[in-house]
Amino acid sequence: xxxxxxxxxxxxxxxxxxxxxxxxxxxxxxxxxxxxxxxxxxxxxxxxxxxxxxxxxxxxxxxxxxxxxxxxxxxxxxxxxxxxxxxxxxxxxxxxxxxxxxxxxxxxxxxxxxxxxxxxxxxxxxxxxxxxxxxxxxxxxxxxxxxxxxxxxxxxxxxxxxxxxxxxxxxxxxxxxxxxxxxxxxxxxxxxxxxxxxxxxxxxxxxxxxxxxxxxxxxxxxxxxxxxxxxxxxxxxxxxxxxxxxxxxxxxxxxxxxxxxxxxxxxxxxxxxxxxxxxxxxxxxxxxxxxxxxxxxxxxxxxxxxxxxxxxxxxxxxxxxxxxxxxxxxxxxxxxxxxxxxxxxxxxxxxxxxxxxxxxxxxxxxxxxxxxxxxxxxxxxxxxxxxxxxxxxxxxxxxx
Ligand code: HEM
Numbered sequence: 001x002x003x004x005x006x007x008x009x010x011x012x013x014x015x016x017x018x019x020x021x022x023x024x025x026x027x028x029x030x031x032x033x034x035x036x037x038x039x040x041x042x043x044x045x046x047x048x049x050x051x052x053x054x055x056x057x058x059x060x061x062x063x064x065x066x067x068x069x070x071x072x073x074x075x076x077x078x079x080x081x082x083x084x085x086x087x088x089x090x091x092x093x094x095x096x097x098x099x100x101x102x103x104x105x106x107x108x109x110x111x112x113x114x115x116x117x118x119x120x121x122x123x124x125x126x127x128x129x130x131x132x133x134x135x136x137x138x139x140x141x142x143x144x145x146x147x148x149x150x151x152x153x154x155x156x157x158x159x160x161x162x163x164x165x166x167x168x169x170x171x172x173x174x175x176x177x178x179x180x181x182x183x184x185x186x187x188x189x190x191x192x193x194x195x196x197x198x199x200x201x202x203x204x205x206x207x208x209x210x211x212x213x214x215x216x217x218x219x220x221x222x223x224x225x226x227x228x229x230x231x232x233x234x235x236x237x238x239x240x241x242x243x244x245x246x247x248x249x250x251x252x253x254x255x256x257x258x259x260x261x262x263x264x265x266x267x268x269x270x271x272x273x274x275x276x277x278x279x280x281x282x283x284x285x286x287x288x289x290x291x292x293x294x295x296x297x298x299x300x301x302x303x304x305x306x307x308x309x310x311x312x313x314x315x316x317x318x319x320x321x322x323x324x325x326x327x328x329x330x331x332x333x334x335x336x337x338x339x340x341x342x343x344x345x346x347x348x349x350x351x352x353x354x355x356x357x358x359x360x361x362x363x364x365x366x367x368x369x370x371x372x373x374x375x376x377x378x379x380x381x382x383x384x385x386x387x388x389x390x391x392x393x394x395x396x397x398x399x400x
Contacts, residue, residue: 001026001299009280014287020047021291023272028306030278031295032327034270035335039069041276044337046269046292055166056149056209059202062337068197073340075200079188080207082340085247087347092183093130094246094351100126101355113365114387116219123215123352130348131208133181145169146208169205177201210341213264218349219382221258224313225353226362226387227370231315239354251350253318259331260301260323261313262380268295268333300328302378311375360389 004013004026011026025031034042043065050063057063061072081087104122108114124143128136136142145165152162180187185207192200225232231254238250270293275286304310307326309317317323332339339345356362364370366386368377 001296002305009282011280012278012287012293014291021287023287023291023293025293025295028300028303028326028328031300031330032334034293034295035268035330035333035337038270038335038337039273041272041274041289042270042293043273044270045069046271048292049269053206055152056146056169057202057205059199060206061203062206071194071198072203073336075189075192075194075198076203076340079185079192079200079203080340080344082343084343085347087344089183089185089188090246090347093348096129097126097348097351098355100129101352105355105359108360108389109391112389114362114389116383116385119219120215123211123218126348126352127208127211127215129184131185131204131211132176133184133186135181136176139172142169142172143208145172146205147212150209173204174201207341210339210345214341214345214349216264216382217255217259217262217345218352219385220262220380221255221349221353222356222362222387223364223370223380223382223385224258224261224376225254225357226364228313228372230372231313232357235353236357239357246347246351248350248354249319250315251353252346253315254353255346255349256318256323256331257313257315260329261311261376263297263301263331265333266296266298268297268330269293270295295330297330298378301331303328313370313372313376357392359392359395361392363388 001024004011004024008026010030012023012030013026015022015024025034038044045063045065053060053063059072061069061076064072076082087093100122103125104114104119107122108118124140125137128139128143132139132142146169149162149166149169176186177190180190186201186204189200189204194200225235234250235254238248272287272289272291272293274289276289277284277286279285301307302310306328317329323329327334332342332345364385365388366384368380370376370380
């Protein structure tokens, strides 16, 4: 991306591939403009995205076209309580989170360590309870199937469709909606008022799948905090302070910052629905409708020409308003197609973090080492993270 910018200035650059035109966005302001212009003239239901996702979420808002998109979007926003720090089910969710994290804490206290696999097992149990209720806690089939279908979607041009797996997945999903446990997302979905084609339950595969990204972000946030003592001190303050109504702003900003550093959606794709006008600093030009647009988020989030903090862990940018000065910082996208799960994700992940930090002193024991004095690496594999944990010094002697 740096090389492209050096050569083409503000861009964008149009790549002409056989059968497809792809426009690569190079300029920070263009990121804001493209995301603000959803769904017309920059439509989120991009051709490549549709191919990859239609197999497991044919009715998901992300790949919906035409007027139905807006109605599906409304269901997503309503059920996920987009725009409010605390989901309407927060009191019930807090109980589920406390119970599930307590189980994890018991386990890892015995071993003195948390690894990624153990953490993700607990994470999925928690997510299945929030989505479908206690009966789904150990239903690994429903999440494993979805992840396999997602993988098959990625390789759809090579692999045969998994018809049986897909049928089983959807059957189970709709079964949870038939007789939903109260205080779950599926109960909210089941009672959503929507016309026939909207398919509220059909929005849930995207949610389930996207909770995987939230688990990744959580683990990476833990790795950042475990290696940044100043930020850890503030995160612990945020965790232990009796906090009503549970809006843990610092922890939320830590999670946002981990997704800035390591975006879980590294490329945001759009297709143009009309002729669009651009300028590359030298001349103006027009791109015909039907082109694909690529926003490669890490290239913007880590742009050290524009961001003084590009490779550092600085949660404060999300609290003091400085992130707002940079339209190119879009960990949850932006504009009319911004992630409607954002607030629920920040609530859930910050609540889990608060429990862990309130209980343990945590040290990152895996490689690579992350250090406040060094630029953070461009990628961080969450699957290999490992933490050494001991009962927090301030709690020692208080256990019964
Ligand atoms: C760390 C966790 C997450 C991150 C970083 C994230 C980020 C994003 C991003 C960048 C997009 C835009 C994608 C695009 O335009 O191609 C998106 C869309 C979306 N996300 Fe999330 N997401 C997360 C978790 C979730 C969760 C847990 C849910 C639901 C519970 C969710 C629901 C959605 C939906 C429904 C869309 C489509 C919105 C639309 O097209 O109008 N996300 N998310």
